[in-house]
Amino acid sequence: xxxxxxxxxxxxxxxxxxxxxxxxxxxxxxxxxxxxxxxxxxxxxxxxxxxxxxxxxxxxxxxxxxxxxxxxxxxxxxxxxxxxxxxxxxxxxxxxxxxxxxxxxxxxxxxxxxxxxxxxxxxxxxxxxxxxxxxxxxxxxxxxxxxxxxxxxxxxxxxxxxxxxxxxxxxxxxxxxxxxxxxxxxxxxxxxxxxxxxxxxxxxxxxxxxxxxxxxxxxxxxxxxxxxxxxxxxxxxxxxxxxxxxxxxxxxxxxxxxxxxxxxxxxxxxxxxxxxxxxxxxxxxxxxxxxxxxx
Amino acid sequence: xxxxxxxxxxxxxxxxxxxxxxxxxxxxxxxxxxxxxxxxxxxxxxxxxxxxxxxxxxxxxxxxxxxxxxxxxxxxxxxxxxxxxxxxxxxxxxxxxxxxxxxxxxxxxxxxxxxxxxxxxxxxxxxxxxxxxxxxxxxxxxxxxxxxxxxxxxxxxxxxxxxxxxxxxxxxxxxxxxxxxxxxxxxxxxxxxxxxxxxxxxxxxxxxxxxxxxxxxxxxxxxxxxxx
Numbered sequence: 001x002x003x004x005x006x007x008x009x010x011x012x013x014x015x016x017x018x019x020x021x022x023x024x025x026x027x028x029x030x031x032x033x034x035x036x037x038x039x040x041x042x043x044x045x046x047x048x049x050x051x052x053x054x055x056x057x058x059x060x061x062x063x064x065x066x067x068x069x070x071x072x073x074x075x076x077x078x079x080x081x082x083x084x085x086x087x088x089x090x091x092x093x094x095x096x097x098x099x100x101x102x103x104x105x106x107x108x109x110x111x112x113x114x115x116x117x118x119x120x121x122x123x124x125x126x127x128x129x130x131x132x133x134x135x136x137x138x139x140x141x142x143x144x145x146x147x148x149x150x151x152x153x154x155x156x157x158x159x160x161x162x163x164x165x166x167x168x169x170x171x172x173x174x175x176x177x178x179x180x181x182x183x184x185x186x187x188x189x190x191x192x193x194x195x196x197x198x199x200x201x202x203x204x205x206x207x208x209x210x211x212x213x214x215x216x217x218x219x220x221x222x223x224x225x226x227x228x229x230x231x232x233x234x235x236x237x238x239x240x241x242x243x244x245x246x247x248x249x250x251x252x253x254x255x256x257x258x259x260x261x262x263x264x265x266x267x268x269x270x271x272x273x274x275x276x277x278x279x280x281x282x283x284x285x286x287x288x289x290x291x292x293x294x295x
Numbered sequence: 296x297x298x299x300x301x302x303x304x305x306x307x308x309x310x311x312x313x314x315x316x317x318x319x320x321x322x323x324x325x326x327x328x329x330x331x332x333x334x335x336x337x338x339x340x341x342x343x344x345x346x347x348x349x350x351x352x353x354x355x356x357x358x359x360x361x362x363x364x365x366x367x368x369x370x371x372x373x374x375x376x377x378x379x380x381x382x383x384x385x386x387x388x389x390x391x392x393x394x395x396x397x398x399x400x401x402x403x404x405x406x407x408x409x410x411x412x413x414x415x416x417x418x419x420x421x422x423x424x425x426x427x428x429x430x431x432x433x434x435x436x437x438x439x440x441x442x443x444x445x446x447x448x449x450x451x452x453x454x455x456x457x458x459x460x461x462x463x464x465x466x467x468x469x470x471x472x473x474x475x476x477x478x479x480x481x482x483x484x485x486x487x488x489x490x491x492x493x494x495x496x497x498x499x500x501x502x503x504x505x506x507x508x509x510x511x512x513x514x515x516x517x518x519x520x521x522x523x
Contacts, residue, residue, distance in 0.1 A: 001403075002403050004403070004405060004406055005400075005403050008400055008406075019388045020388075201384075202386055202387075202388075204384075205384045205385075205386060206397070206401070207370075207373075208344065208346065208373065208378065208380075208384065209373065209397060209398050209401060209445070210370045210371070210372075210373035210374035210398070210401050210402070210449075211370060211401040212367070212370045212401070215370075215401055295346065
């Protein structure tokens with residue numbers, strides 16, 4: 001293709017958006033709305049996942065040591081456990097520290113237990129984090145077999161329930177996003193199809209005047225690309241800015257909800273949304289033109 | 296220039312538009328194809344520009360057997376044939392200038408040569424003062440002339456006009472005929488489908504009469520019909 005012709009196609013593609021004003025508006029609106037919905041859902045589900053992972057990561061095993069173990073034995077057990085594959089991290093928790101933590105975790109009601117500080121019922125403990133939360137149960141059983149370990153605690157009943165719930169949440173989230181993505185791709189490409197079907201006659205005339213298929217297609221390629229880019233502008237910008245400010249707001253107001261850091265997340269999301277929008281725009285326009293080229 | 300041998304055309308819906316058409320048209324001829332509505336005139340035009348393919352027979356245009364034409368070669372055939380369609384087939388959203396320029400753009404003509412050439416043909420059809428108008432802002436006769444300008448802008452070897460005087464007042468019709476003759480005198484083969492008996496009988500040319508998908512008559516300087 002000559003450079004002049006390429007320039008002509010780009011010019012025509014841009015002009016066509018104006019010439020078909022209302023249809024272009026409809027297509028751009030469809031892109032805008034669907035990308036916005038997809039973007040919001042993606043952010044919500046990502047953060048939900050993040051929250052769930054944070055809860056799962058909090059799961060730890062406390063293995064209380066027999067009170068008659070000496071430092072050497074403790075060190076040996078600790079290194080042995082640390083060497084296991086399923087173990088992420090092992091730390092030693094002094095019985096006094098353990099009591100402090102326990103009292104702290106109860107907040108103001110913990111004061112009641114201040115009185116037993118002199119006769120601390122707790123033993124020294126090893127705090128073990130599993131490499132994946134699902135390994136916790138098996139790991140706990142294995143740790144319990146050491147003679148130096150008296151008891152093991154890891155919140156058995158809650159843990160199984162938690163994993164059931166979080167797995168469901170993940171599956172539902174993924175299904176929602178995929179479903180939403182497909183329906184928006186369908187909707188956007190359909191709207192673009194409509195803008196082209198209304199120009200069926202023009203495509204026929206082009207062919208009858210002696211235009212090659214590529215000559216007819218190229219301006220539509222540019223047009224689809226531009227519809228995608230323009231349609232993505234508003235949702236991408238508003239989601240980026242909105243998420244950034246929401247993150248800052250919640251960070252101060254509700255600190256225990258840990259959101260995913262806005263950077264580089266918003267950039268990644270922007271790129272993905274823009275990419276989807278361009279691909280769907282171009283694909284939608286090219287597929288619909290193809291039908292009318294058989295003249 | 297145009298040769299049809301034993302051409303038949305049956306459309307997918309079962310309509311048999313052409314049965315056994317044998318036509319030979321030479322270079323620089325001016326030919327009327329006459330016949331009542333539904334006789335098969337438009338089908339002949341569609342066959343020549345390879346908008347449809349014949350169910351039987353062979354067609355040669357400009358020395359090319361259309362049956363051998365690949366899909367990629369069709370645009371090049373159409374650029375050598377200017378067609379004034381019955382319904383004009385102008386781009387409704389483009390101006391008069393852009394409508395005509397389009398036919399040059401498809402041939403990848405350099406942009407600096409497009410404008411002078413478009414103005415040249417607009418001069419030929421006397422529409423130089425309406426370059427920026429959209430088709431719907433023009434009268435039927437003016438739209439007809441835009442269609443004609445677009446058909447000749449590529450200097451085609453063949454000009455085909457489908458009912459170019461249909462729905463026009465006699466005066467406009469005659470001015471269109473003047474333009475067609477003018478184009479013919481410059482060396483372009485002109486094939487004109489019409490049922491305007493007045494023009495055919497007064498501006499004597501070769502007449503090919505079609506009825507019911509067959510060639511009824513083919514006469515040099517013929518009349519629209521025997522009764523006329």
